Amino acid sequence: MIFENMGFYFREALLSFRRSALMSMATILSITTILIIVGVFLLISINSSLFLKNLESQLEIVIYLEDNISKAELNNLKDNITSIGGIKEVKFVSKEEAYQRLLKNLGEQKDILSAIEVNPLPASFEIQVKDPKLIEQIANQIAEFKKVEEVEYGQEIAEKLLNFTYIFRRAGMLVLALLVFASILIISNIIKITVYARRNEIEIMSLAGATSWFIKWPFIIEGFLQGFISAILSIIILYNLYFFATNKVHQVIPFLPLVVDNMDLLPIGIAIVLLGSFVGILGSMFSVGKYLDV
């Protein structure tokens, strides 16, 4: 039954698109605007998320070793550290390397060091963890190992940063939820207007003895088309605006991490298409339902 009539439904949907071209265009433009706003927010949030991740990944644990550590003990210690879960990278910095780094950092002022005869700097491990939240726990665990002089991980900064990123992410999610909710309301109301304009036809069909699905299908298809076309339009506009904007930003701040990979942007496109099409379909279905009980 449904598939037999699909041709009719599509023809009716397209017909009504043509019949009220101005109305359809206004509808599509309105929905496109809403979807662009959602899209801009999504782009901002994936970029902030990347930025936060970058910040977090700069957190590391530095372990200063006792000077009398033997080669065997060193290897043993390294094995012990890597066997802790959640370690991303362990890098050994020897006494000599530490000295060279200091020289480099001092630059012009490196003469200060000439007064000192022995290298006072300890060897160290620099450790990056997979999940910054585990940094304290891992640091405490390492502090227990033998030949470890001192463990440092910028405790206060780490705590503050993690607190900040936590709140920022939660707030972002809340705003996103509200925005999606609002956009669903607005889009379904826009669709409601297009259905309202055709309430007479709905009433006449119902009184003539059309089944409710027969009446609903053309509207569902029309709602889907309006949502889908709006989604595609807003993606095209967003895509161009976004690359224009990221280029401009990179001209000013070249090393700012920005999401520019198409594959990373794809989920946003999919989200917009789903939002547009689903709300289009559901919005028209519910609106028609209202005028059906004559």
Next chain:
Amino acid sequence: MIRMFHVHKNYPNKIQALRDINIHIKKGEFVFLIGPTGAGKSTFLKLVYRGIVPTKGQVIVDGINIARLKPGYIPYLRRNIGIVFQDFKLLYDRTVYENISFGLKAIGATNFEIRQQVKKVLNLVGLEHKKKTKPHLLSGGEQQKLCIARAIANEPLILLTDEPTGNLDPSTSWEIMKLLFHINIRGTTIIMASHDKLMIDKAKKRVVRLERGRIIEDTQRGIY
């Protein structure tokens, strides 16, 4: 064809539009439903096509109890009932032809059936030559004829008409009446709500008189 047993209809604003209605309308009858404005005529017709359900009592249409009818079956009840509304309910952005074909499409008629039926009913009401006209260019009488043509296009068992001669001059009204008699003679049961004294007296059909929601008279070959 239509039976009502102790039917009451109250609207949400506590208006008792119909009170204790009992009636039997047989297949092929022509019945005038008369009474002043607000007597409950339109409400009576709405009950028949299940635009509303009774507050109390039973309405049986073609053997079906409309209050117990599941929503999914309402369309099939309505395919047996043609309705001519007081306010026409025409689609003014479609042609005469399309106004009729629209309803037929809505119940899944084939293109062949649609062409046949539209031609037939347009001939019957005498609007064949205006099939490409939009309704707002038709006279009141022609619009009424279009409504009738649309209502009978799928050959229903019952035709309900709500004050079809309300705003027409006597000669056009009589034309409409003759059209309805013609449809009635072909076997369609017709209920016509009206307070058009002239037409009712001339027609000499069964008259059911409503007053403040009650039937106060039911006469074969009655007058207003």
